Amino acid sequence: MxxxxxxxxxxxxxxxxxxxxxxxxxxxxxxxxxxxxxxxxxxxxxxxxxxxxxxxxxxxxxxxxxxxxxxxxxGGFVSDSLTHGLSHGASRWPGELETLVRLGRENLADLADTLERHGIDADLRLNGKTTVAVAPHHVAELRALEKLHREQGDDVTWLDAEEMRSDVASPTYLGGLRVRNTGGVVDPxxxxxxxxxxxxxxxxxxxxxxxxxxxxxxxxxxxxxxxxxxxxxxxxxxxxxxxxxxxxxxxxxILPVWDYALVTEPLSAERLASLGWAERQGITDAGNQFHYYRLTCDDRILWGGYDAIYHFGGRVDEALSRRDSSHRLLARHFFETFPQLEGVGFTHRWGGAIDSTSxxxxxxxxxxxxxxxxxxxxxxxxxxxxxxxxxxxxxxxxxxxxxxxxxxxxxRPPIPFPPEPLRWPVVELTRRALIDADEREGRRGPWLRLLDRFGVGFDS
The missing domain is CATH 3.50.50.60 (FAD/NAD(P)-binding domain)
Incomplete structure (x- = not known):
């Protein structure tokens, strides 16, 4: 490493x-x-x-x-969702969910059509996504999400631990929700x-x-x-x-939150075969602090997420794109997920600011x-x-x-974030509450429950 x-x-x-x-x-x-x-x-x-x-x-x-x-x-995940996921849309705008789903599907179809009409090869593959359970409480959460997808007519399959590990080989998987029709991956x-x-x-x-x-x-x-x-x-x-x-x-x-990613060297045919991953879909895990990962067209793995870092004052200068501690943590998690890839090197590492709203x-x-x-x-x-x-x-x-x-x-606009110097401690309090929820089998503490009452989107 x-x-x-x-x-x-x-x-x-x-x-x-x-x-x-x-x-x-x-x-x-x-x-x-x-x-x-x-x-x-x-x-x-x-x-x-x-x-x-x-x-x-x-x-x-x-x-x-x-x-x-x-x-x-x-990371190059392309989704038909306009609401940061179906469950979030159902929670925030239940009366408009069917319209939001329809408009999202039309938008993705128009995106693909524009690229085709203009002859742009962006390695767009509409092969869906799998969300994996890596903790026991994720299983119930994903089964509830499966029900929502079925209500919208999506092509969805629940995979138990054995089926999930047969599809993509990782000892960390306890199950997975495979949705095939809601998006895919693209070369950003x-x-x-x-x-x-x-x-x-x-x-x-x-x-x-x-x-x-x-x-x-x-x-x-x-x-x-x-x-x-x-x-x-x-x-x-x-x-x-x-x-x-x-x-x-x-x-x-707008809250600029920094996210980090790694990309491996191209995998050999033997290493690629050790993963399975025949459909080459994008994968995320189901925690509040989650990873996202996918294969590139030249058989590298992009691996990102987990850390979400806000800097006082909303700084977005380029020096923040290099954070050794986040990159080392990502690398450790990568090999815990795919121990059969031990020894694979990384050719690129970077960070970027996500434009979060409340x-x-x-x-x-x-x-x-x-x-x-x-x-x-x-x-x-x-x-x-x-x-x-x-x-x-x-x-x-x-x-x-x-x-x-x-x-x-x-x-209707979202609730604005408070100004500094109050913004940073509020964001840190929320970040730690989300980490605590992951460690307490998904149970949300009083701070997150209060935010839920005000329609703030930290249940996504």
Whole structure:
């Protein structure tokens, strides 16, 4: 287990094929629609806007480079859920669950169709996911989730311990819930680069290294300040997610939580065979502190999760992407789960900030008299949901009445997080309460029960 030799950059973007570079803006400019953020939300918004109105002048600006944030750092799980999982949706919006499920399925189908229409190979495999029980109380939780999936008509199978270990060989498994029709895996780097390629083909102007430092309402739109000049835009769409939004009123709703991941060297045919894993589906375990893992197209294993670290003041600087203690803990858990892989090396390790909200789902809305729209806060499940978010933000800017814009999730924001210095101790209290619940067979203490009463999403 040699972590010191692993590159401390995301595996997905540490390969040839990155588009651009797209030069920074120089001087003042104008646009019909300015999009702030070069990740999935921003790129989907740009593509949808240009496909709807090819004559529109759409400008996308990114403070770093395309895919710098969560879009280039995630595990590559793609899900049809808009609600951070079916059980969370059933708990928070039971009266709208059928609509949310339908819209989520349509969104995932539209995502796949867009990639196919534009000839983008992002290694999208809609082969579902397995959630595994690694503690006795997980079994009952997953059996309850199985019932919910069956009620929605999903292709779901319960696997007991022997069946689960036969499917994917790990001594830690006590059972598993295999759901085959609700998503799959994708190569995050190929996806974000492919979306940038589509946007450029459609005529979207792309500018990297161009942070937006402020927004001001004007008579006809919005003036966006950058270090290099001012952008006069008719409308602005924000897709900044975990990074500080230039619209300060959004910042109390977003908690940047750092998550960490490892990627192994390519597995030999013998080591791969020792795992089984014939369907190559993504896997997560069922704890509050959970791991997520999947195979890549070249037979590596991405292994991430468990630690979720908030830094005082909501820091998101790049130095935080390297955390030796979290990476060592992940490596230890990896070999406990797959002891037959002892001796496998890791080639990459990194971290990234997740844009968490208090309810674990995105928040949507407009500002400055409807001139600014936003969709931020996917809380780690935004690979597909970001397309839905982009669609909703554009509909809000256009004042369209749609099934999506009528959703309670869209019309009502989550509870904001308290300001510092209170925020950090509240987050730490909650994190420790979640750890305690895992250690007490899932039993939630008084703090978590209080949060549940206020509709805060820590039951996800």
């Amino acid at each position: 040699i972590l010191s030799e692993a590159r401390t950059v995301p595996f997905w973007t540490d390969r040839p094929g990155r588009p651009g570079p797209h030069p920074a803006l120089t001087g003042d400019t104008q646009a019909d629609l300015l999009i702030v953020g070069g990740g999935y939300t921003g790129l989907w918004a740009a593509i949808i806007a240009k496909e709807e109105n090819p004559r529109a002048d759409v400008l996308l600006v990114e403070a770093e480079h395309i895919g710098f944030g969560g879009s280039g750092r995630n 780097g190929k996806l974000v680069f492919g979306l940038a390629e589509i946007a450029a083909r459609l005529g979207v102007r792309l500018a990297e290294d161009t942070p937006v430092t402020g927004l001001t309402r004007t008579g006809s739109g919005v003036a966006a300040r950058t270090p290099f000049g001012t952008i006069q835009a008719g409308q602005v769409l924000l897709g900044t997610n975990a990074y500080p939004a230039p619209l300060r009123r959004l910042r109390p709703f 309810r674990f789902t995105a928040t949507f809305g407009t500002a400055m008299g409807g001139r600014i729209g936003y969709a931020i806060g996917y809380t780690g499940l935004g690979v597909a949901a970001s397309r839905f978010g982009a669609r909703v933000a554009l509909d809000l800017l256009a004042r369209r009445d749609t099934p999506a814009t009528r959703l309670s999730m869209v019309r």
